[in-house]
Amino acid sequence: ISFDSPHTGANFPLGVQEYFNFFGGFAGKYSDLAVAREYRDKLNTPAASQMLISHYTCTDQLAGANPSYAWFWDSMNSYGWPTSCKTVAISNGSGYGYKQPFDPGEQIIQWHSDDGITLEIGSRIYALYKSAATAKTVFYGRFDPWDWFDLIDESVYERSYSPYGLDNASGGTRDTFQELFDQLPYKNSDDWCNYSDHCFIPTCSSLGIPLSQIEQTIHNNGSVSSLSPFDEIHYAIDNEEHIEINARNKRWFMRAVLEDYDTDRDGFDDYQEYLLGTAYNNASDKLAFSIxxxxxxxxxxxxxxxxxxxxxxxxxxxxxxxxxxxxxxxxxxxxxxxxxxxxxxxxxxxxxxxxxxxxxxxxxxx
Structure with missing residues (x-):
């Protein structure tokens, strides 16, 4: 059983990655920015480098992965999918085509602080723009502390695009935008975060379906669902938090494990007994009643x-x-x-x- 796993990659907003990269570079002298460096270091770990669909180390305006991404997936594909057992994929992402409630290229976070004396700092973070060729700003950052001879005075605009709407795609969600905003130093009442969640594991990725199908609805779409290598797939109606277990998908887990086995040979399989509340290993405890x-x-x-x-x-x-x-x-x-x-x-x-x-x-x- 695979549970909301990134079989064809995971998505971490590129604008947030660029925030970590830019402000993490100043963390050595400014402790308030230590969290940015900490998360930049996490982005550089093998797991993040191998699994993120877009990674800040790709310098092209076309959002792309770290070079280790291709190596990792080539290696995984050489092993192939399991063949000696039943395979089930469960996704927290919507299979009905429902996306996150914002558009590609839309600004998500606004942050600016300027005390007029010691520090001007701020950034704007945008959802990755969807286009065939045109790049738009995904991150703007400014850092200008008071220092002798104005040695540190930097502003950057990072622009990028993707053929897919990655940040707002259907998928298991993560509240990275809100988590980042909550940790920003020097916030004031003019700062804001419009959306907390983004697509973390695209629905197609968690079902082993190629990323080229990320814009497609899976429900009642056999031409897309048939691309999954799993024997059985399940997906949410609305996008849910990554690896959230709820009343609906819990049944998928229990059914996958218990159905078609009748441990006590009483004529009801173990999943039916689970539903009934009877003991699957006691033949005398089964569906029976008197009127x-x-x-x-x-x-x-x-x-x-x-x-x-x-x-x-x-x-x-x-x-x-x-x-x-x-x-x-x-x-x-x-x-x-x-x-x-x-x-x-x-x-x-x-x-x-x-x-x-x-x-x-x-x-x-x-």
Whole structure:
């Protein structure tokens, strides 16, 4: 099982990388900028260099990866995908084409401080621009402290572009923008961060689908989903936080591990027993129930039973055991509890028979 993994690369906003690179260069003399240098060092680790789709060490205006990226993926591709087991990929990114709520090239962070005497410092950070050839500013930085002979007085504009909308793509999210903004020194009321999250693991990457399909909707799109090398894929409806476990994707994990195995050989596989709340290793603990039956004075019959979770109970009625069963209704519970139902009876009928059949259901249908 692969959980929101960067099979074709991860995305860390290039504008934030350029912030770390620029201000990290001054951290040796200005301790307030130590965090920038710390994160620049993390960007230079083998893991970040090998897995980031765009990396600040690429000096072309076309956003590109560190040279170790190609080496790493060539190496991984030479091993190939697992073939001797069932493979399942689960993504926190939307498979329905929903993107992050900002546009490529949009400004995300505004920060500027100038006390007029000792220091002017600030930056503007933008989402990476989407274009076939035109570059736009992804980072502006200024650092001008008071020092003798004005030795440090720097301003930079870093411009770049990508054929894909990476920062706002569908994918498992990370709140890097907000995390950076919260750590900025010398902030004032005019500073702002418009968006906290960005795409960290594109949905296509977590499903092993080529990055060339990053703009495509995967749901009900067989031409794209079929490109995944996994036997089974699952994705979120809306973009979720990277490696967030929730009620919906938890079922995917449990089903992948437990289905098609009947440990106690009671006729229900282990995933069905998980849904029911019965013991998968105890044949006597399975889907079973008894009905309490009362006939009321007002030509009605009341049925009561103890219901298990995630079970559908189908109720039928017949006037003779040898006759046809007439379907009345289905009762579904997501939690165990007592069910009580009253049904009308025909005053002129000699007999009335009721039947309730039960079957486990999976509340997550995909």
């Amino acid at each position: 309490e039956f009362d006939v009321g004075a007002a030509s009605s019959a009341t049925l009561r039973w103890q219901a298990l979770a995630n079970t559908r109970y189908d109720v039928y009625k017949a006037e003779a055991l040898a006759g046809a069963w007439q379907y009345i209704e289905s009762v579904e519970l997501t939690q165990a509890g007592t069910v009580g139902r009253s049904y009308a009876m025909d005053d002129g009928a000699t007999n009335a028979f009721f039947k309730v059949s039960a079957s486990p259901i999976d509340p997550v249908t995909d």
